[in-house]
Amino acid sequence: MFIDKNEQTALATFSDAGWITEVLDTIKSGKEATVYRCRAGARYSEKLLAMKVYCDLNERNFKNDAIYTEGRVFREDKVIGDGRMARALKKKTTLGKAIHLFMWVDHEYQTLCTLYNAGAGVPKPITKTNNAILMEYLGDEEATASPLNTLVLTDEEAQTAFSALMDEIELWLACDIVHADLSAYNIVYWKNRPMVIDFPQAVDPRFNGNAFDLLNRDLTNICKHFVRYGIESDAGEIAGNLWERWKLGQL
Numbered sequence: 498m499f500i501d502k503n504e505q506t507a508l509a510t511f512s513d514a515g516w517i518t519e520v521l522d523t524i525k526s527g528k529e530a531t532v533y534r535c536r537a538g539a540r541y542s543e544k545l546l547a548m549k550v551y552c553d554l555n556e557r558n559f560k561n562d563a564i565y566t567e568g569r570v571f572r573e574d575k576v577i578g579d580g581r582m583a584r585a586l587k588k589k590t591t592l593g594k595a596i597h598l599f600m601w602v603d604h605e606y607q608t609l610c611t612l613y614n615a616g617a618g619v620p621k622p623i624t625k626t627n628n629a630i631l632m633e634y635l636g637d638e639e640a641t642a643s644p645l646n647t648l649v650l651t652d653e654e655a656q657t658a659f660s661a662l663m664d665e666i667e668l669w670l671a672c673d674i675v676h677a678d679l680s681a682y683n684i685v686y687w688k689n690r691p692m693v694i695d696f697p698q699a700v701d702p703r704f705n706g707n708a709f710d711l712l713n714r715d716l717t718n719i720c721k722h723f724v725r726y727g728i729e730s731d732a733g734e735i736a737g738n739l740w741e742r743w744k745l746g747q748l
């Protein structure tokens with residue numbers, strides 16, 4: 498298994514802190530990140546952990562990120578406070594790209610923390626570095642939980658999973674979060690429950706003017722996926738109802 502510079506740094510940080518002892522294998526290597534199955538260290542109560550290491554930023558990553566970052570606040574004063582970071586970000590220098598990446602990683606981690614604490618079906622976040630997140634591993638010694646797009650559920654399982662996902666989307670919205678990249682690829686099925694992953698692009702509907710369209714798109718993807726199980730639903734109507742209730746503070 499090839500481990501690059503970013504992965505070595507993350508591995509060293511997490512193992513020095515006692516969270517993991519070794520990387521066992523690659524779960525998936527994608528455009529934006531690689532996810533590894535790791536042996537947990539003495540500090541963690543379970544035997545396995547998942548480590549998601551982001552790739553360095555380049556032209557291909559987060560191409561349309563303005564849609565998602567609208568309204569996000571960058572509190573430089575909490576970090577350095579002399580304008581250096583803002584300038585680096587604007588000029589897209591090496592430091593700027595590193596900060597940009599850190600903002601995505603940090604956003605995914607904070608979103609997972611908020612949702613996990615609210616009782617959502619997301620992996621428990623453990624800790625993070627500037628370019629990696631350590632989280633609960635969804636799977637066991639034998640197998641990793643499978644993404645929903647690779648599975649064939651029974652009609653009964655599908656109905657339960659669909660209802661659970663509708664409840665999840667509502668719970669996230671009650672926490673002022675829209676996933677914004679929801680599809681069967683970012684849902685894994687574990688212990689008869691859909692668990693949702695991959696939150697770096699999540700948006701806050703209080704500050705992001707694209708949130709309703711993104712909520713609508715998320716719901717459309719899910720509703721379309723479940724048509725194969727005979728589940729007919731109107732994504733636009735569900736999105737509209739949720740949105741109205743969210744606006745009235747009724748979620």
Ligand SMILES: Nc1ncnc2c1ncn2[C@@H]1O[C@H](COP(=O)(O)OP(=O)(O)OP(=O)(O)O)[C@@H](O)[C@H]1O
Nearest residue numbers: 524525527528529530532547620633634635694695
């Ligand atoms: N906590 C976890 N436990 C088990 N498997 C996981 C976990 N997190 C992610 N995975 C697996 O790794 C894959 C990639 O994770 P994720 O979607 O977060 O990264 P990504 O870079 O956005 O990948 P992609 O570009 O394929 O969407 C998931 O499809 C899932 O199969």
Ligand SMILES: [Mg+2]
Nearest residue numbers: 682683694695
């Ligand atoms: Mg993904």
